[in-house]
Amino acid sequence: MTSSHRLRRLPALPVVAAAVLLAAAGCSSTDATASVPVPSPPSAEAALCGALHEELPETVAGLGRSDPEPGSDLTAGWGDGAIVLRCGVPRPPAMSDEEALGAEVDGVGWLTEPREGDGPRFTSTSRKAYVEVSLDERFAHDASPLTDLAPAVKKAVPPSL
Template sequence: MIATAIAVPVTVLLAFLLTAGHSEDPEPAPSSSVLAAVTPPAPPTPDPATQAACVKVFAELPVQLGQLVPRRTDTDSSFVAAWGEPAVVVRCGVAKPAVFGTAEAAQLVEVNSVLWQPDPQRDRTVYTTVDRSVYIDVTVPAGADQPLPLLAPAVSALPPLCTASDAAGNPGAKLPICSADR
């Protein structure tokens, strides 16, 4: 009788301790906030140098871009990433921006030592790096928070090929140009 009086409370206590933190509820259902895949155009098939550069950049991309959660992309390229709704999209190995170096080009934007050529469009702006060994573009929907500061560390995995200067060659000027011929 004494053994039973001791064994029952000890068994209950052990059962409680062993199951603490375990819930009988099944795994939570996937959140209804999971975003559908986006289908941005794929960059051209990269040559080996472009592929190696894009691998370096994509290895450094953040999983979450500020408050924007990652999205799946339906594309044949592994060098496309997206976050949020509407999607901020990064593509590596794209063509040189058509507007780069033209009179119609907006001034370059320098963000955390990375030079970007903005191409404002009706509902978005496409920023393309112009100072690295490959062109990387970022499509930013109108009204979205600016993601370039969060992406600059990944782009900085590639060394710059040129620096910002004005047309007279003054570094740090308000109207930067990238003087390397690529």
């Protein structure tokens, strides 16, 4: 399988409800034993996240699986917190920003958000559940972990209509 990466501007999207704006906290911890906020998606999204959990690879970017605490089908990790995935997160406010950058990796679109003093955060776009992937500083200029995660997202979380 070959991977395709394209940076592009995200299309303008409607404004998000205030409750979603308040709930859009991400994980920036690099310690796998640290507490990672577990999302609270609606049941239909939680079911998709459960299916995604079953499809996730044992290694990402050469790093072994090391899920964060508390254990949940809505979270996963690799490399002792170097890569942290949360499924069922709220729609990020940045998706409404016409200047936001996105990437497409193997058929999955991702919003790209740089983070001060850390690696980027990516959130899937146009899927029935939002999947967030936070990378630590060693991935500051490297989105290659998405190549390992995209097939599972594509298989388990269908595109939104």
